[in-house]
Amino acid sequence: MKRNFAILVASLMAMGSMGAAQADVLTVNGAVATLPGTTQTFGPTTDSTYVSDGISIYDVVGNSSSASAWGNDHGTYRASSSGSGTFDSMSRFQRSLEVVNNLGGDASFALDFFIYYGGLYIENSFGVAGSGSVGYDLKINSGATSLYNSSAVLDSNGNVTVVNALNGASLFSSGGYHTYYWGGTYVTLDLGVLGAGQSKTIDFDLVSTAVGSFGVESYACGEWGYGEQPVAFAAVVDEGYGGYGGGTCYRSAYAGGGLGDPNNLSSTLPPGGANFQVTGSLLNQVPTPASLPLVGVGLAALGALRRRR
Numbered sequence: 001m002k003r004n005f006a007i008l009v010a011s012l013m014a015m016g017s018m019g020a021a022q023a024d025v026l027t028v029n030g031a032v033a034t035l036p037g038t039t040q041t042f043g044p045t046t047d048s049t050y051v052s053d054g055i056s057i058y059d060v061v062g063n064s065s066s067a068s069a070w071g072n073d074h075g076t077y078r079a080s081s082s083g084s085g086t087f088d089s090m091s092r093f094q095r096s097l098e099v100v101n102n103l104g105g106d107a108s109f110a111l112d113f114f115i116y117y118g119g120l121y122i123e124n125s126f127g128v129a130g131s132g133s134v135g136y137d138l139k140i141n142s143g144a145t146s147l148y149n150s151s152a153v154l155d156s157n158g159n160v161t162v163v164n165a166l167n168g169a170s171l172f173s174s175g176g177y178h179t180y181y182w183g184g185t186y187v188t189l190d191l192g193v194l195g196a197g198q199s200k201t202i203d204f205d206l207v208s209t210a211v212g213s214f215g216v217e218s219y220a221c222g223e224w225g226y227g228e229q230p231v232a233f234a235a236v237v238d239e240g241y242g243g244y245g246g247g248t249c250y251r252s253a254y255a256g257g258g259l260g261d262p263n264n265l266s267s268t269l270p271p272g273g274a275n276f277q278v279t280g281s282l283l284n285q286v287p288t289p290a291s292l293p294l295v296g297v298g299l300a301a302l303g304a305l306r307r308r309r
Helices: 289-308
Strands: 024-033 040-047 050-058 064-072 077-085 086-099 109-114 118-123 130-143 144-157 160-163 172-173 175-180 185-194 201-212 216-221 229-230 246-250 254-260 276-282
Touching: 024 050, 024 064, 064 201, 077 130, 086 254, 086 276, 118 130, 130 254, 144 175, 144 185, 144 201, 172 276, 185 201, 201 254
Parallel strands: 064 086, 077 201
Antiparallel strands: 024 040, 024 086, 050 064, 064 077, 077 086, 077 254, 086 201, 109 185, 109 276, 118 175, 118 254, 130 144, 130 201, 144 160, 172 175, 216 246, 229 246
């Protein structure tokens, strides 16, 4: 007889129960830059329950760059990057989860997880010269074995390169505006068989990038439009703020996006109720030497029953 055991090992990531053990580590880090010499980094920030960090920089000639990443043991997570003008932005969320088979015998394991909604965006409504791109790269590995990967890169010409597209992924372009977006995606993976006491490490790696080399136009401040940045915003020269008191403003193209829960809802599960869980089922067991006498007793009883009939 096959006995099925279900274990909840983690909520993306990691709440262990029913005899399953795990070591769960969350990490976030990233970097942003505008012109050469302006690179700033954040992380690595490490914790077992919740991590969050990010950074933004602006310079005095209209360039900007930002990145952020976070995740927690409820399963919600995100990595996002963006910039305007000349920029180079990267954010990363990582998780390492060790699953241990404490079910008392050989068992097959499966991984179910939810990939949150997200999108990539590029807007050049001012028609400035230059180019840029934004993308994400999600990998789930066990050692050198790839369990799952999905990635997408959107460029400023409206082209998208995709590996393993997520549910409902769509590309929309209109003039200087391009967006590639997707819905929530459930995935089930076969983790194979673990012997009693054996373990397997699952590594999650989500990276978001945004790069650009767009021209920046200056003009006399008289409005605060999308993608515009006044000099005073960089706190270098006080020439007015966004049309209040005059001054010089800048505008350029914008690129940004990310994958993951966009609202930092640390206690909210997606539709279906589970962000991440591992289930294990014991395989049919070969009788051990200690159990063979019991098998003999059972066969003898069956023989006696047959003779009686």
